[in-house]
Amino acid sequence: MTTLVYLIPVALFLGALGLSGFLWALRSGQYEDLDGAAERILIEADARDKEGPRSN
Secondary structure, X not given: XXXXXXXXXXXXXXXHHHHHHHHHHHHOOOOXXXXXXXXXXXXXXXXXXXXXXXXX
């Protein structure tokens, strides 16, 4: 029973820490463009294929 006195505040603190990290990620724009990076890879690969082989 005495371990619950320690575990409950620790669990609440970790939950609040996770929630604050998630809210920070929302405010800083981490979830603004979810498809951009995936589409950018495909667009760059298509553009390179259309240009043809590079001569170095």
